[in-house]
Amino acid sequence: MVLIGSVTPWSSAAAQGTSAPSAPAVSPASPDPITPYLHARYRLETVDQADIAQSATASTLRLRAGLRTAVWNGLSALVEGEAVVRLGPRDYNDTVNGRTAYPAVPDPTDVLLNQAYVRWQPARELDVVAGRQTVNLDNQRWVGSVDWRQNDQTLDAVRVGIAPAAGARIDYVHSWRVNRVFGPDSPQGIWRDSNIHLLRGSATVPTAGTLTAYGYWLDLPAAPALSSRTLGVRFAGDHAMDGGVKLYMAGEYAHQRSHGANPRRIGHDYWLIEPGLGVGPVVARVGYERLEGDGTTALQTPLATLHAFNGWTDRFLTTPADGLRDLYGDLQWRLGPVFTDAPATLRLQWHDFNATHGGRNYGREAGAWLTVPVTRRITTSFKLSHYDAQRFASDTTKAWLSIEARY
Template identity: 45%
Template sequence: MRRRSCALALGAFAATLLVPGLAAAGPSTGKVILEMRLRSETVDQDGFGKDAHALTLRTRLGYETPAWNGFKALVEGENVAVLDDSYNSTVNGKVRYPVVTDPKETELNRAQVSWSGAQGDVVVGRQRIILGAARFVGNVGFRQNEQTFDAAKAAFRPTKDVTLTYAYVDRVHRIFGDHSAQGEWDGDSHLMQAEAKTGAGQASAYGYLLDFGNAPAQSSATWGARLAGSRPLHAGLALTYEIEAARQTDYANSPTDFELGYLALGAGLKSKTRWASLGYERLDGDGRRGFQTPLATLHAFQGWADVFLTTPPAGVRDLNLRAGATVPVGRNATPLKLQVAAHDFTDDDGSRRYGRELDLLVGAPLTKALSAEVKAALFDGARPGFADRTKVWMTLEYRY
């Protein structure tokens, strides 16, 4: 596994050195990638004598070549510098503090070669993969150390409204970093997705066959379908809706047998500057394990406090109400972004309450390249094992 994964990444890295020469005759000079994110995260959690404070700076620097006959190459490094380490990063041994999963790290984040044509594209190497709403496969973009994949991914568009995607994943580079025993998962995984624009909305069907040699408990087969769309009610206002269902079973080297379900429903209203939605999400549990989504961008779902990164054995049900608005403020009408969400969590049949959560966010661009954001998550636990916690983030982000 390791040799094949290294071959994918190193082959793509070598190609990034060759393609610029081939593309030199083209009109473009390529694209420099420079992103910096300074973030303060504080965590006050019951059961810990000390509050956590993490002050980290994430820097990404890279280059994407201009296109040559549809081919491009990209290489990108990532560094996470720790300016205040009063937190448990999961690898620094500071277990007196609550966890903030932003370890100190320097790594090759992406090294890929891509080809794009009229009816599809192919990407080979260490890459970012986000499928659908990232509920099952994503890059965990909120955390400082991004999740990337040593993979070969192809998308085929037989018509302008249909996209068929397949990815073979050899290794997952997770947010925990190279110094963690769980920082990399060696795999033999297959990701499949079909998407179509229909009269009822965006429809998709998927199959995710996950096989991890060094994390067998996370091996599973998930098959599902999703429909999301909107309908105008009158000028400037639309009804939004979504429905998704999936089934997950043991697969490959999984040490246990299981069959679990997933259901998500949502409806809301949306205008040009405001939106609100009522959502319901259920991940089943059989008493031994819950429906898991180990490659997902988990922070975006089931509350920002990240209480349910691992689904409890009895499953979890999330009834949530969300709302957001973009409000122009000041002389220059700077778009101020506001969001609020309320969650009520129980087990999958609703008989046991886990707790409630309130999430708040305020963000705004300061310049074309610089933005600021403040957000908070307040979780009120109702059972042992679901401790009360308050998390606050303050972020400055620069994108060149």
């Protein structure tokens, strides 16, 4: 499953490969030289955090409009603007409005250029994209566009994709600027003068899955403590059995060291094992994820779609210095059609968090996410998550109601 544009209900499950920028290229057979599109997403988000007296309520609308060209001699282009508008009171901290008496909901009001790139695909084996773009690699654990927030994370970058043989792919990305979800008005909204190199190769093994090896070099002068070199390997696949039963498996190991502007010497391991079983409309997974820490520093994934991992209340967007061990269960149930042929889905999630250094119990989290397609173009969803703090952070409850339309 490739994640394109938005975080799907299986955002933490194994994604097989890399995605192109979020608006796909137009087929050469398209009769229109320029095709406009519009995405709109309204969200009501509430946050109740025990260590902050006020509760947050954020009512925001994201409008994303763009133009994409048809393919001409392998060339195409896309330009996409984005506006995030507050609808209602400012009873939340959007990270730049100064409302620090409220919990954070990092969806600041803004109007900006979200994507603008040129794409060259002279053959099926070669794909080059240059400009401002979303980049989503594998399951977005290391690199993602954070589409869960109203403002995307994009890279000013050149991306080259090569498919040397059937089932094989090599991707390389060089980026010099990270446009983060906090927007240009935030001191940490743009990481300028970055020197980022992302290299990834994958091969699909028939009837087994996809084996991926990667190296990510992040030199971030705007966030030097997050500069790192990460080398890793990942396997993800599934196997169909008799009686409509399907087995799933994902496993991953990586080692991260300091790099570039990082003033400290670090060396931390990452581990993931995630088996699963699908029976009819239900898929259940259990997982163990370990981000190592030594009490002073810990493994970090600053370019990831972090909301998709370690609980939806976002208590672990930054890995604690003592590291993080996440034992979790995840269940998705296709409930069947309600308004359209597309099925409604219910996802349930549970986490138990502990430190890798010292072993202290951080806390537990439970969440539920219901998604209901209303028409072919309109989808609604309701999401609820609660973090029960033990020895890290504070009790937190978050809820979201969203309506999304794509034209």
